[in-house]
Amino acid sequence: MSTLWHVLGAGSLGTLWATRLARAGLPVRLIVRDTERLHSYEAAGGLTLVEQGQARTYAVPGETPDNPEPIRRLLVACKAYDAESAVARLAPRLASDAELILLQNGLGSQDAVAAQLPQARCISASSTEGAFRDGDWRVVFAGHGYTWLGDVAHPVAPIWLDDLQAAKIPHEWSTDILTRLWRKLALNCAINPLTVLHNCRNGGLQEHHCEVATLCVELTELLQRCGQPSAADNLQQEVERVIQATAANFSSMYQDVANQRRTEISYLLGHACKVAARHQLNLPHLSQLQQRLVAHLHSLGLPSD
Ligand code: NAD
Ligand code: KPL
Numbered sequence: 001m002s003t004l005w006h007v008l009g010a011g012s013l014g015t016l017w018a019t020r021l022a023r024a025g026l027p028v029r030l031i032v033r034d035t036e037r038l039h040s041y042e043a044a045g046g047l048t049l050v051e052q053g054q055a056r057t058y059a060v061p062g063e064t065p066d067n068p069e070p071i072r073r074l075l076v077a078c079k080a081y082d083a084e085s086a087v088a089r090l091a092p093r094l095a096s097d098a099e100l101i102l103l104q105n106g107l108g109s110q111d112a113v114a115a116q117l118p119q120a121r122c123i124s125a126s127s128t129e130g131a132f133r134d135g136d137w138r139v140v141f142a143g144h145g146y147t148w149l150g151d152v153a154h155p156v157a158p159i160w161l162d163d164l165q166a167a168k169i170p171h172e173w174s175t176d177i178l179t180r181l182w183r184k185l186a187l188n189c190a191i192n193p194l195t196v197l198h199n200c201r202n203g204g205l206q207e208h209h210c211e212v213a214t215l216c217v218e219l220t221e222l223l224q225r226c227g228q229p230s231a232a233d234n235l236q237q238e239v240e241r242v243i244q245a246t247a248a249n250f251s252s253m254y255q256d257v258a259n260q261r262r263t264e265i266s267y268l269l270g271h272a273c274k275v276a277a278r279h280q281l282n283l284p285h286l287s288q289l290q291q292r293l294v295a296h297l298h299s300l301g302l303p304s305d
Contacts, residue, residue, distance in 0.1 A: 002026050002163060007060075007075045008086055010037075010047065012131040013103050014077030015139035017169065019049040022058040024167040030062045031090070038062050041137060048138040055138070065089045073160065075101045080109040080267040081305070087113050094120055099158060101125055101149065105252075106188070106267030107181055108274075123158065125149045126180045129170075146170045150177025182231040183238075186219045188268045189286070190239045192253035193293045201254075203247025211285075212239060218283040222272060225279045262303045265293060270305070 004027045007018040014030070022028045030047065032038050046059040063069075072095045078086045083104050099121045102110045114122040130143030149161075149171060157173040164171045174180055190212055194205055205212055216236035223232035256263045273290050276283045294304040 003073050003160065004029060004071075005073055005075060005163070006031055006071045007077060008090065009077035009082075010041065010062075010137065011077060011079075012133055012139050013127065013129070014075070015047045015049065015133075015137070016129065016131045016141060017075055017077065017103075017167075018060050019047050019056075019058045019139075020167040020169055021163065022047075022060050024163070026163050026167060028060050030060050031065060031067075032062055034064055038064050044137040046137070048135075050134065050138065050140040065093075067093075069093070070095045071098060073099050073101075075103065076113065077103050079262070080104040080106050080264045081262065083109040084112040084116065088116060091117065097121075099123065099160075103127065104264075104267065106185055106264050106271055108267045108271045110181075121151065121154065121158075123149055123151045124177050124181060126174075126177065126184050144170070146172065148172050148174040148177060148180050150174035150180070152178050176230070179228055179231045182223060182226075182228045183235075185268055185272065186223060186231060186235055187239055187242055188251075188253070189219055189272050189289075190215045190235075191243060192251040193265075193269055193289050195251040195254045196257050197289075197292055197296060201247065202243050202249050202251055205243050206247070212236075212243070214285050215289065218286045219272065222276050222279075222281060222283060222286070225281050226275050257297070257300065257302065260300070260302065263297065265290075265297070266305050269293065 005021050006029050007014050008031045010030055010032055018028050018030055032041055041062045046057045048055050048057045071090060071093045076083055076087060096119060101123045102113060103125050110124045125147050127147040128145030131139050131141050134140050155175045161173060191202060194208060195202060198204060198208060213236055216239055220232040220235050253263050269290050273287050297304045
């Protein structure tokens with residue numbers, strides 16, 4: 001009998017994972033914020049995944065954080081800024097051998113979660129899959145991709161990767177997950193803030209080649225200084241490749257701002273600047289970028305943390 005998957009956060013990635021696990025016949029429970037959300041969820045009859053234009057609803061059972069049942073496997077699918085407090089509410093329910101899978105982008109939230117649960121195994125993930133909500137309890141699978149999973153404290157892969165295989169969630173166990181997370185963070189720092197400030201699609205940054213290149217030089221310096229030299233390898237080339245390959249897309253930060261949603265700035269550019277300061281590294285363009293972005297978010301009435 002498979003261990004129950006508890007999924008915390010019924011947003012884009014949480015729904016994408018919960019529906020595919022349920023479709024494979026694996027036991028899944030969705031944890032929603034409170035009783036009001038639970039009633040709304042139950043009225044909807046489940047989670048709907050839209051794939052290649054086809055919508056299918058999966059009656060994944062829902063519960064609130066107050067449910068007394070113990071949790072052995074928890075997929076944390078909140079935004080980075082919500083992860084620590086959302087997990088804290090569930091701490092009394094976590095079994096002594098609990099495992100958490102942290103889907104958050106950027107860096108900082110994973111350490112914050114792990115620090116409050118020294119007994120639990122915390123596995124970090126870095127995903128290139130894409131999904132968005134087009135209604136309450138409804139998610140569109142927008143971009144196929146891959147998810148790398150790894151544990152900075154323990155290199156051995158967990159047995160439940162078989163569940164991901166059964167659920168057809170493309171994945172790979174990574175023994176250098178921190179390097180992957182840093183590489184993605186650097187890409188996001190070089191691209192996302194500039195798309196917001198220049199109000200453009202990723203491809204629009206081809207007209208700001210020098211600005212992108214200068215940021216890549218500073219990000220490379222940061223990665224080398226903080227013990228992540230392989231994440232720095234050919235960073236500028238990779239950034240240019242991603243800009244070209246995703247030219248028609250709006251970055252995730254651009255979309256957050258355009259939809260008046262809080263961004264994950266503190267876990268991306270904010271984290272990069274914090275680590276640079278910790279290493280007494282002066283990166284003037286990166287910190288100026290952060291100041292410009294914070295001022296821009298303030299001018300729109302959006303949080304800057
Ligand atoms: P989302 O905003 O769609 O979903 C987050 C969900 O968590 C929301 O439904 C929210 O209500 C819920 N939540 C927050 N606090 C909660 C709490 N205390 N209890 C219960 N539920 C709570 O976010 P998302 O797009 O799924 O992103 C999740 C993470 O995955 C982010 O860090 C994001 O950067 C990363 N990511 C997303 C994608 C994507 O395509 N959406 C791709 C790669 C990485
Ligand atoms: O991950 C991205 C995002 O938009 O968040 C890309 C496409 C790589 C741009 O940084």
